[in-house]
Amino acid sequence: MIKINENYLKLQDSYLFSTIAKKVADFQAKNPDKKIIKLGIGDVTLPIAPKIIEAIHKATDEMAKKETFKGYGPEQGYDFLREKIVEWDYKKRGISIEKEEIFISDGAKCDTGNIQELFSTDNIIAITDPVYPVYLDSNVMAGRTGSFDKNTGKFEKVVYMPATAENNFEPELPKEKVDMLYLCFPNNPTGTVLNKEQLTKWVKYAKENGSIIFFDSAYEAYISEENVPHSIYEIEGAKEVAIEFRSFSKTAGFTGVRCAYAVVPKELKVGEVSLNALWNRRQCTKFNGVPYITQKAAEAVYTEEGQKQIKENIAYYMENARIIREGLEKSGYTVYGGKNAPYIWLKVPEGMTSWEFFDKLLEEKNIVGTPGSGFGPSGEGYFRLTAFGSRENTIEAMNRIKQ
Amino acid sequence: MIKINENYLKLQDSYLFSTIAKKVADFQAKNPDKKIIKLGIGDVTLPIAPKIIEAIHKATDEMAKKETFKGYGPEQGYDFLREKIVEWDYKKRGISIEKEEIFISDGAKCDTGNIQELFSTDNIIAITDPVYPVYLDSNVMAGRTGSFDKNTGKFEKVVYMPATAENNFEPELPKEKVDMLYLCFPNNPTGTVLNKEQLTKWVKYAKENGSIIFFDSAYEAYISEENVPHSIYEIEGAKEVAIEFRSFSKTAGFTGVRCAYAVVPKELKVGEVSLNALWNRRQCTKFNGVPYITQKAAEAVYTEEGQKQIKENIAYYMENARIIREGLEKSGYTVYGGKNAPYIWLKVPEGMTSWEFFDKLLEEKNIVGTPGSGFGPSGEGYFRLTAFGSRENTIEAMNRIKQ
Numbered sequence: 001m002i003k004i005n006e007n008y009l010k011l012q013d014s015y016l017f018s019t020i021a022k023k024v025a026d027f028q029a030k031n032p033d034k035k036i037i038k039l040g041i042g043d044v045t046l047p048i049a050p051k052i053i054e055a056i057h058k059a060t061d062e063m064a065k066k067e068t069f070k071g072y073g074p075e076q077g078y079d080f081l082r083e084k085i086v087e088w089d090y091k092k093r094g095i096s097i098e099k100e101e102i103f104i105s106d107g108a109k110c111d112t113g114n115i116q117e118l119f120s121t122d123n124i125i126a127i128t129d130p131v132y133p134v135y136l137d138s139n140v141m142a143g144r145t146g147s148f149d150k151n152t153g154k155f156e157k158v159v160y161m162p163a164t165a166e167n168n169f170e171p172e173l174p175k176e177k178v179d180m181l182y183l184c185f186p187n188n189p190t191g192t193v194l195n196k197e198q199l200t201k202w203v204k205y206a207k208e209n210g211s212i213i214f215f216d217s218a219y220e221a222y223i224s225e226e227n228v229p230h231s232i233y234e235i236e237g238a239k240e241v242a243i244e245f246r247s248f249s250k251t252a253g254f255t256g257v258r259c260a261y262a263v264v265p266k267e268l269k270v271g272e273v274s275l276n277a278l279w280n281r282r283q284c285t286k287f288n289g290v291p292y293i294t295q296k297a298a299e300a301v302y303t304e305e306g307q308k309q310i311k312e313n314i315a316y317y318m319e320n321a322r323i324i325r326e327g328l329e330k331s332g333y334t335v336y337g338g339k340n341a342p343y344i345w346l347k348v349p350e351g352m353t354s355w356e357f358f359d360k361l362l363e364e365k366n367i368v369g370t371p372g373s374g375f376g377p378s379g380e381g382y383f384r385l386t387a388f389g390s391r392e393n394t395i396e397a398m399n400r401i402k403q
Numbered sequence: 404m405i406k407i408n409e410n411y412l413k414l415q416d417s418y419l420f421s422t423i424a425k426k427v428a429d430f431q432a433k434n435p436d437k438k439i440i441k442l443g444i445g446d447v448t449l450p451i452a453p454k455i456i457e458a459i460h461k462a463t464d465e466m467a468k469k470e471t472f473k474g475y476g477p478e479q480g481y482d483f484l485r486e487k488i489v490e491w492d493y494k495k496r497g498i499s500i501e502k503e504e505i506f507i508s509d510g511a512k513c514d515t516g517n518i519q520e521l522f523s524t525d526n527i528i529a530i531t532d533p534v535y536p537v538y539l540d541s542n543v544m545a546g547r548t549g550s551f552d553k554n555t556g557k558f559e560k561v562v563y564m565p566a567t568a569e570n571n572f573e574p575e576l577p578k579e580k581v582d583m584l585y586l587c588f589p590n591n592p593t594g595t596v597l598n599k600e601q602l603t604k605w606v607k608y609a610k611e612n613g614s615i616i617f618f619d620s621a622y623e624a625y626i627s628e629e630n631v632p633h634s635i636y637e638i639e640g641a642k643e644v645a646i647e648f649r650s651f652s653k654t655a656g657f658t659g660v661r662c663a664y665a666v667v668p669k670e671l672k673v674g675e676v677s678l679n680a681l682w683n684r685r686q687c688t689k690f691n692g693v694p695y696i697t698q699k700a701a702e703a704v705y706t707e708e709g710q711k712q713i714k715e716n717i718a719y720y721m722e723n724a725r726i727i728r729e730g731l732e733k734s735g736y737t738v739y740g741g742k743n744a745p746y747i748w749l750k751v752p753e754g755m756t757s758w759e760f761f762d763k764l765l766e767e768k769n770i771v772g773t774p775g776s777g778f779g780p781s782g783e784g785y786f787r788l789t790a791f792g793s794r795e796n797t798i799e800a801m802n803r804i805k806q
Contacts, residue, residue, distance in 0.1 A: 001613030002582035003523035004673045008681055018687065043474040053467040056696070057460060063659065064456040071446040071658040106509055106691070113689035117544065120406035137688045141520065179405035210404035255474040256466065256695045270407045278411055284421065285414075285540045286516035288509070292659045293459070294694060 049309035055300035077104025123179035130375030191337015206241035321387035327398030452712035458703035480507025526582035529562035533778030556780035594740015609644035724790035730801030
């Protein structure tokens with residue numbers, strides 16, 4: 001008799017955003033006349049930039065002709081795209097990465113979810129709290145977390161590193177030895193960042209403890225301030241201890257186009273074993289590469305025109321972020337983030353839980369956000385709004401809150 | 404100190420097709436004047452059909468406008484595509500499948516590689532031998548296979564079910580109880596099929612033993628003979644014991660477009676646990692859905708015009724299959740398959756191994772095929788050619804072999 005992977009049964013509830021979607025659908029069904037403004041899920045709303053659209057049409061026409069048709073591509077991605085990434089995302093910042101260290105994928109969600117497969121289920125993982133749920137859930141499924149404790153809201157074997165207003169959203173280094181560290185900066189959900197000095201401590205910790213950092217920099221394009229690293233490889237020695245994840249989703253509005261990449265440096269080894277080789281093997285066995293058309297779309301991001309167009313979109317979202325930040329402050333809220341990230345993290349009013357605030361905001365103001373507690377126990381008492389709405393909706397939302 | 408997943412170290416060599424690619428590249432570098440004909444990897448060569456190209460352009464234009472732009476889609480796939488699959492692939496064959504049982508993905512390789520995650524690592528797996536390497540390798544990585552035995556060419560805990568000329572490529576049911584059964588019909592690599600009566604035995608075995616069948620029917624569009632099931636759900640009771648995998652790769656030339664789907668029936672349970680719910684959770688946690696544009700491309704397959712166009716392409720490849728089959732027979736080879744599948748499986752000449760024949764064919768005839776032993780120990784002594792080449796190359800290859 002077949003047995004299931006019992007670890008799946010330890011997963012808590014359904015995935016955060018599905019729960020929200022259901023609540024919103026129920027509310028809308030009961031209140032068909034209400035105009036709901038959605039600032040919950042981190043999904044972009046501006047269309048794909050013209051330069052990228054042009055590239056998609058061109059690649060599509062190549063697929064229509066025998067002479068230029070492309071079948072299976074390399075599982076690691078086409079060199080034309082890997083080379084552009086090396087040049088534009090790394091070399092321009094003074095970082096030396098080889099194209100063989102870049103693995104094109106269909107999403108940072110997939111990559112950050114799959115990366116744990118390369119490692120023993122005995123390893124101890126550490127996550128910041130609050131956290132993007134995928135890091136935790138993929139480890140629950142793999143059996144690395146132990147059971148969920150309802151009293152603490154935590155999994156027994158996981159090291160939680162709180163990031164709250166109390167420590168200015170700079171999580172403390174673990175006191176114990178941990179093996180696998182998940183960091184996301186600019187941070188989802190708090191919208192906060194680490195500066196170079198702060199990030200350097202994590203690289204040092206990883207070196208001293210033989211740990212590996214999974215560095216999710218999906219939001220690096222939103223950084224506006226100086227001294228905030230766009231890549232962990234800006235920190236000396238990071239190539240020996242860190243895998244970096246990047247995505248076109250928020251950089252170029254690719255949430256529905258699906259393209260991302262992971263950087264697995266050749267220097268990164270566990271004993272004699274090259275993690276670049278292991279990840280390569282994983283991808284070759286369980287992945288068939290990203291569509292040619294999609295990779296051509298991503299390539300167009302790395303042109304002067306493409307850059308100009310995506311930066312206009314990012315500026316649009318960051319103006320929304322400013323409107324939300326300042327709007328909330330004027331309405332008496334304490335807010336964080338929104339300067340180097342498209343997320344605004346606010347303190348919910350005293351005496352309310354995050355979900356209570358979610359319900360109140362939905363019912364009274366018809367605004368959807370994301371309850372902080374959905375991201376972990378230290379997210380309780382906070383709430384996330386995103387800057388990805390339209391300008392009109394963003395302004396309208398702030399007007400509703402002001403009233 | 405972090406530890407790796409030691410199971411990865413049990414994997415044998417590098418992935419079959421990478422090894423072939425390297426040998427071919429080396430040969431070409433040494434013999435730049437030779438025109439190599441590639442009938443090795445199962446990759447299509449005809450361009451994407453006009454009706455599908457039209458759909459891609461149209462969807463691309465939707466992504467260019469704010470009003471019609473699509474961000475994150477449902478992880479399970481858009482309803483417009485799931486509904487078409489239900490209607491065209493199942494209802495038209497008298498099979499009742501609900502759209503919630505269909506999960507759109509970026510490849511059957513990913514799906515067949517990932518499905519094992521839902522199950523305990525204690526389960527016993529059974530694979531046909533020879534076999535598509537992904538079924539085995541994904542289980543090696545997960546730790547379900549034990550160690551590799553160099554003497555037998557087998558993993559110690561895996562049940563191998565030989566499919567050779569001796570049993571007319573109908574693998575025997577396992578004598579022991581196994582939990583997870585991988586079947587692929589029409590078969591890759593042998594090109595052979597099971598008829599309804601034969602497949603019924605497997606469903607019966609699974610019911611009696613509490614096993615689950617992973618049924619890969621990626622090549623069903625190539626079936627030309629009667630009484631060969633296109634779907635395992637043509638067999639009564641199969642919904643309680645089988646997950647089916649389908650792909651647009653070979654059906655519509657999507658190897659570079661990337662779209663496939665898995666069917667996980669609601670009836671399929673292990674104890675009280677719904678596998679449909681588990682797979683849904685897996686996909687929602689580690690996958691972000693298939694690009695909107697790609698799903699629109701797949702939708703165009705399900706139109707009268709789309710069907711006509713893809714069937715012309717399939718007929719083209721199957722004419723190639725006939726040319727190879729008959730050409731080889733005329734040259735004195737014993738051949739199998741090629742009637743309901745784009746693969747021809749031939750006996751290599753007495754006294755040679757599959758890899759020796761590979762080298763000989765590459766060096767003397769400048770033709771690339773796939774050595775049977777790359778698919779498992781019972782593939783030794785066989786060799787796979789594919790019908791996916793151009794007509795000219797296919798004819799030219801047969802002429803070279805004749806000489």
